[in-house]
Amino acid sequence: MxxxxxxxxxxxxxxxxxxxxxxxxxxxxxxxxxxxxxxxxxxxxxxxxxxxxxxxxxxxxDDRWRDFLRAHAASTLACDFFAVDTVTLRRLYVFFVVEVGTRFVHVLGVTAHPDGVWVAQQARNLLVDLKDRASASRFLIRDRDTKFTSSFDEVFASDNIHVLKIPPRAPRANAFAERWVRTARTECTDRLLIFGERHLRTVLDEYADHYNRNRPHRSLDLRAPTNDDSDVIPLPLGRIKHCHVLSGLINEYQRTG
Structure with a gap:
């Protein structure tokens, strides 16, 4: 009833x-x-x-921040720093940029003294590396660190990339960059003894290459940023090749013919 x-x-x-x-x-x-x-x-x-x-x-x-990021992921970059201490207790700073849509990571530089001039130069180097992809980028997310000067913002403004500053003390607003820091620490830098600036740069270059070419990402349907599934073998055929990354700290597996 x-x-x-x-x-x-x-x-x-x-x-x-x-x-x-x-x-x-x-x-x-x-x-x-x-x-x-x-x-x-x-x-x-x-x-x-x-x-x-x-x-x-x-x-x-849908005017929330995460909805904005979801709608503009393909045209958004996110940048940040993270610190690594060497065996001599010297603190080094790593500057990187993440392409939000593909999760592709660019390790731009490592230095003990990241001033505004150095950071602006790394931004210029990034735009050179991006080449045609730079024209597809519309936004850059950054925090309010004083190392990001007006010269830094002008580098991106010259390429019609709008710089978005997150609110103070709100790291979650730059979640894609923060997530890569956590991943890099957990899988790489926290498991190695770093001896100096050149050593750290070599380690991060090798790790970033693994991250961009082979590491599966849940947000990309378990693909790597540069992997479009075109090389996936449909049947378990061929011999499995075992490769070492960072002297065996990370393992990679591939099928060979």
Whole structure:
């Protein structure tokens, strides 16, 4: 007895429309459902979305930072520093940039004294390395470190790349760069004794090559940044080749003919 429950398929459709169209209000969703052959009241739509913890349209609008990153990942770069201590207790700073869309990492430089002039020069070197890909980049995410001077920003502005400064003390706003720091520390620098600047640069160059060519990424459907699956062997044929990276710290496996 009583009012019948809403069809679960309609409930799922309401939630799908709300998530995929965060600016649609209850009546807009109701009109779309009517177009699809479902007669549902605005009150029912509101009740369904409330249970799914999906608020009204203004609160579902895709103006959040992570939604911006998701929408512009293919044209966004993220940069940051991280520190590595040598066996002589000398602190070195690594400057790197991540291409957010592909997760490709550029280790730009290693130095004990990263001043504004040095950082700006590494930015120029990056744009040279990117070549045609630089024109596809529209945004660069950075923190508010004083090493990022106006000269640094002007280097990217000259290539029509808009610099986005994250809020103070908000490292999660630069999550892609922070995630690479964690990965590099866990898999590489925290497991090695670093003797100096040149040693660290050699180690990071080798690790970045492994990271970009062979390391699978969950966000890329277990592909490496430079791997488009074109070289995947459909059947388990051929001999497996075992390769050492960083003197055996990391292992790579490939099939050979």
């Amino acid at each position: 009583g009012r019948p429950a809403t069809d679960p398929a309609v409930v799922a459709l309401i939630q799908q429309l709300a998530r995929e169209n965060p600016r649609w209000g209850y009546e807009r969703i109701r009109g779309e459902l009517r177009h699809l052959g479902h007669q549902v009241s605005g009150a029912t739509i509101r009740r369904v979305l409330t249970r799914a913890r999906l608020g009204p349209a203004p609160r579902r609008a």
